[in-house]
Amino acid sequence: MYVAVKGGEAAIGATHGLIAQERRGDAATPELQTRQIREQMKLAIARVMNEGSLYDEDLAALALKQSQGDSVEAAFLMRAYRTTLPRFGSSLPVDTAAMAIRRRISATFKDLPGGQVLGPTYDYTHRLFDFALEEGSAHAPPQMAQEPLAATMPRVPDILGDEGLLETEVAPAGDPAPVDITRDPAEFPADRDVRLQMLSRGDEGFLLGLAYSVQRGFGGNHPFAGEIRMGEVSVLYTPEELGFEIDIGDITLTECQMINQFTGSQEAPPQFTRGYGFAFGHSERKAMSMAIVDRALKGRDLGEGANFPAQQEEFVLYHCDMIEASGFVEHLKLPHYVDFQGELELVRKIRQEQAERKQRAAAEQAS
Amino acid sequence: MDTSLFSQALSQEPLLQVQNMSRFYGERIGCRNVSFQLWPGEILGIVGESGSGKSTLLRCLAALDQPSEGEIQLADGGQWLDVPALPEPKRRALMRRAWGIVHQNPRDGLRMGVSAGGNIGERLMDAGERNYGEIRRVARDWLARVEIDPDRIDDLPRHFSGGMQQRLQIARVLVSEPRLVFMDEPTGGLDVSVQAKLLDLLRALVRDMGIAAVIVTHDLAVARLLTDRLMVMKDGVVIEQGLTDQVLDDPQHAYTQLLTSAVLV
Amino acid sequence: MTEAQTISGADPHYNYGYLDEQTKRMVRRALLKAVAIPGYQVPFGSREMPLARGWGTGGIQITAALIGPSDCLKVIDQGADDTTNAVSIRNFFARVTGGRTTQKTAEATIIQTRHRIPEKPLRADQILVYQVPQPEPLRKLEPSEVETRNMHAWEEYGLMQVRLYEDIARFGHVATTYAYPVMVNERYIASPTPIPKFDNPKMDMMPALQLFGAGREKRVYAIPPFTRVRSLDFEDHPFTVQSWDKPCELCGSRLSYLDEVIVDDHGARIFVCSDTDYCEERRQDGEGA
Numbered sequence: 021m022y023v024a025v026k027g028g029e030a031a032i033g034a035t036h037g038l039i040a041q042e043r044r045g046d047a048a049t050p051e052l053q054t055r056q057i058r059e060q061m062k063l064a065i066a067r068v069m070n071e072g073s074l075y076d077e078d079l080a081a082l083a084l085k086q087s088q089g090d091s092v093e094a095a096f097l098m099r100a101y102r103t104t105l106p107r108f109g110s111s112l113p114v115d116t117a118a119m120a121i122r123r124r125i126s127a128t129f130k131d132l133p134g135g136q137v138l139g140p141t142y143d144y145t146h147r148l149f150d151f152a153l154e155e156g157s158a159h160a161p162p163q164m165a166q167e168p169l170a171a172t173m174p175r176v177p178d179i180l181g182d183e184g185l186l187e188t189e190v191a192p193a194g195d196p197a198p199v200d201i202t203r204d205p206a207e208f209p210a211d212r213d214v215r216l217q218m219l220s221r222g223d224e225g226f227l228l229g230l231a232y233s234v235q236r237g238f239g240g241n242h243p244f245a246g247e248i249r250m251g252e253v254s255v256l257y258t259p260e261e262l263g264f265e266i267d268i269g270d271i272t273l274t275e276c277q278m279i280n281q282f283t284g285s286q287e288a289p290p291q292f293t294r295g296y297g298f299a300f301g302h303s304e305r306k307a308m309s310m311a312i313v314d315r316a317l318k319g320r321d322l323g324e325g326a327n328f329p330a331q332q333e334e335f336v337l338y339h340c341d342m343i344e345a346s347g348f349v350e351h352l353k354l355p356h357y358v359d360f361q362g363e364l365e366l367v368r369k370i371r372q373e374q375a376e377r378k379q380r381a382a383a384e385q386a387s
Numbered sequence: 388m389d390t391s392l393f394s395q396a397l398s399q400e401p402l403l404q405v406q407n408m409s410r411f412y413g414e415r416i417g418c419r420n421v422s423f424q425l426w427p428g429e430i431l432g433i434v435g436e437s438g439s440g441k442s443t444l445l446r447c448l449a450a451l452d453q454p455s456e457g458e459i460q461l462a463d464g465g466q467w468l469d470v471p472a473l474p475e476p477k478r479r480a481l482m483r484r485a486w487g488i489v490h491q492n493p494r495d496g497l498r499m500g501v502s503a504g505g506n507i508g509e510r511l512m513d514a515g516e517r518n519y520g521e522i523r524r525v526a527r528d529w530l531a532r533v534e535i536d537p538d539r540i541d542d543l544p545r546h547f548s549g550g551m552q553q554r555l556q557i558a559r560v561l562v563s564e565p566r567l568v569f570m571d572e573p574t575g576g577l578d579v580s581v582q583a584k585l586l587d588l589l590r591a592l593v594r595d596m597g598i599a600a601v602i603v604t605h606d607l608a609v610a611r612l613l614t615d616r617l618m619v620m621k622d623g624v625v626i627e628q629g630l631t632d633q634v635l636d637d638p639q640h641a642y643t644q645l646l647t648s649a650v651l652v
Numbered sequence: 653m654t655e656a657q658t659i660s661g662a663d664p665h666y667n668y669g670y671l672d673e674q675t676k677r678m679v680r681r682a683l684l685k686a687v688a689i690p691g692y693q694v695p696f697g698s699r700e701m702p703l704a705r706g707w708g709t710g711g712i713q714i715t716a717a718l719i720g721p722s723d724c725l726k727v728i729d730q731g732a733d734d735t736t737n738a739v740s741i742r743n744f745f746a747r748v749t750g751g752r753t754t755q756k757t758a759e760a761t762i763i764q765t766r767h768r769i770p771e772k773p774l775r776a777d778q779i780l781v782y783q784v785p786q787p788e789p790l791r792k793l794e795p796s797e798v799e800t801r802n803m804h805a806w807e808e809y810g811l812m813q814v815r816l817y818e819d820i821a822r823f824g825h826v827a828t829t830y831a832y833p834v835m836v837n838e839r840y841i842a843s844p845t846p847i848p849k850f851d852n853p854k855m856d857m858m859p860a861l862q863l864f865g866a867g868r869e870k871r872v873y874a875i876p877p878f879t880r881v882r883s884l885d886f887e888d889h890p891f892t893v894q895s896w897d898k899p900c901e902l903c904g905s906r907l908s909y910l911d912e913v914i915v916d917d918h919g920a921r922i923f924v925c926s927d928t929d930y931c932e933e934r935r936q937d938g939e940g941a
């Protein structure tokens with residue numbers, strides 16, 4: 021006799037044991053320390069912090085270890101943990117003009133106040149394997165400049181000045197506090213504050229692909245990298261009980277300002293427009309992609325239309341979140357017996373009805 | 388000259404009143420200071436070159452765009468409704484009940500993935516019709532009226548020729564028996580022979596049903612055939628208006644004279 | 653077991669029910685609004701949960717916002733208590749509340765469900781919490797959220813009826829077997845979530861409160877007790893539900909929704925109840941084989 025399937029409970033218990041074993045790998049190899057991940061996998065850490073929407077390098081390292089290096093799974097751990105954190109308040113806006121610069125480049129001006137600062141980058145490494153790394157690396161210490169960097173490094177869009185050539189960014193009337201998309205649901209059409217928040221925790225790969233599509237002509241506006249800067253900024257917070265601001269620490273940020281030519285429309289005169297990208301850690305590719313997509317999404321206000329994917333706000337913002345996307349795609353692994361049963365019955369019924377109609381028609385023809 | 392039009396005008400209130408309506412885009416003028424009245428059953432043509440403001444005017448009249456200044460009022464059950472000021476839900480309800488829009492490109496007015504019957508039936512279902520057999524009956528009837536074989540009721544519009552698509556769009560709009568229809572170059576993009584047939588059909592339908600219509604066209608032949616009254620636009624302004632025959636046969640404004648002399652009408 | 657003991661069983665690292673009290677209040681406020689406007693989708697500040705989006709986070713947040721020490725929770729997926737995700741969610745609540753759980757429909761005060769309504773009629777002192785993947789019944793017809801919200805606001809539902817019309821024109825009947833759209837309280841069209849249309853009639857005038865949570869899409873909606881819920885149809889093509897030629901192989905029921913089970917390599921199949929608690933109870937009462 022048929023006995024109904026049971027055992028969900030036991031199977032779940034067993035899979036937890038199996039995943040722990042998989043994670044550890046060969047026990048003869050020393051176990052990875054989260055400190056090592058934090059120090060030696062910095063770029064992966066940055067991605068997990070960005071998409072996990074939480075700046076905490078130690079937790080990001082733990083998340084990467086626990087998820088066997090799966091950055092989406094790691095970001096998911098960060099987000100779930102973030103939900104449980106009490107909220108003391110909001111920091112003051114960080115001042116990226118006061119950033120302690122480690123890297124700062126502009127593709128639009130050969131030289132500028134503060135100069136070009138190449139800093140650490142893979143851009144000019146030849147992508148050749150460094151087999152010495154297999155055995156552990158003893159690198160020569162980097163050569164530092166004699167002079168310290170300029171104390172102030174104005175942001176390039178600020179230098180472009182008051183010629184009116186560059187679109188000015190104006191706060192909405194009354195300068196309201198931005199919506200917090202982790203507290204309140206985003207509503208559409210979305211304002212810029214919502215858009216930038218959603219993009220900043222959006223998946224790097226998804227945004228990169230969209231940015232690339234813009235460059236190839238699917239929404240064509242040619243971006244110039246006005247400035248990319250990376251370094252440390254102070255986070256300031258004013259506790260209610262103190263009433264004055266205190267410095268609660270430094271975080272590493274990457275900021276990108278893209279400048280785009282714009283030929284003008286019915287609503288706006290010809291000028292340069294900008295797109296803004298911002299990310300935790302050293303995350304240039306992410307910040308650049310975000311800036312290009314931000315600019316593409318300005319199309320609605322500039323009267324450019326929304327004919328290409330990168331210009332379609334709901335398409336971009338609803339689908340850039342990898343925590344939501346991966347959850348929903350992967351939920352297809354859950355049982356769907358009940359809905360499938362309905363479809364099965366329906367297809368059988370339609371086929372049967374079709375066959376009967378054919379039979380009747382054939383019989384009529386014969387008679 | 389159509390005398391019935393005058394008796395109608397004498398016996399009834401206008402259906403639509405437009406006063407000093409303007410639409411600006413920043414500095415640019417879409418249309419300026421347009422005033423006219425439209426009576427029930429009357430067909431008004433708006434002619435002019437592209438860029439003359441006729442499409443802007445139509446978009447404002449059809450509530451697809453908001454005028455910057457002036458009034459648009461619609462007679463509804465003994466009262467005047469201030470159309471641009473209506474709350475959106477009310478305006479949409481009105482649009483479903485009293486209005487129809489025929490787009491130049493049938494793709495803009497049809498649901499290309501829905502069968503001909505579904506396209507015609509949508510407004511009936513919007514209005515609450517819940518009898519499948521009745522919806523089919525009305526849809527077949529309308530297909531026949533626009534000279535499409537009723538047996539094609541389950542075909543998708545994409546399998547129709549351009550002229551058939553346009554006739555299907557007209558059926559989809561007229562099925563709910565609107566009082567007022569807006570048409571934007573309804574015969575544009577069609578072959579000349581197809582155009583003529585469509586014009587005959589449109590004229591017969593609109594006359595039979597007593598529908599008022601505002602038709603935008605750059606084609607004076609279309610205006611001559613379909614409309615009772617004509618407004619000539621240039622640079623966003625109405626430069627001449629009057630009975631169609633009068634305007635076309637005895638144009639007063641130099642620009643209208645130029646237009647009519649350029650085309651044999 | 654006393655209440656104090658059940659609470660002491662909760663994981664001390666997390667607040668009772670996982671969510672903090674502020675967040676629970678936010679969810680409950682959204683639910684109150686949803687109950688006040690039956691069938692209307694209320695946006696809420698959906699939180700990231702430790703279970704994946706699409707795996708029931710909307711239902712989980714509703715349950716977390718409602719559950720208290722006196723509650724008894726039942727979780728089903730596809731009608732069964734023992735499917736892996738149902739087990740996983742039940743274990744989650746056992747861990748963060750230390751509260752009572754059950755597999756018996758009659759014992760539960762809160763029933764969280766995915767894809768089914770239990771066969772046993774629910775009572776006024778029970779709450780049914782649905783996990784919702786896509787709260788928008790118009791989404792397949794219109795991808796834009798801005799547009800669909802307008803369609804609801806203006807009651808522009810002709811397009812939904814067109815979809816049913818197209819099915820009948822093509823197949824002779826409506827070809828939607830699950831997530832079959834309903835009209836709630838003659839005002840809002842709502843998605844009953846992917847329950848089979850077999851379950852739709854149970855929603856009508858149900859004594860229990862029905863709450864719907866879509867975590868990923870950040871919406872909740874509700875059907876208050878004893879509210880009219882009408883499955884969309886045509887006068888001359890009335891709504892019908894699925895039926896089977898055979899009874900359940902295990903309990904002999906002819907009234908329940910059946911799952912098809914393949915029993916050998918040649919595709920031989922039998923049909924058994926999808927609602928495992930209902931089936932078991934019937935067998936204990938001496939019904940069936």
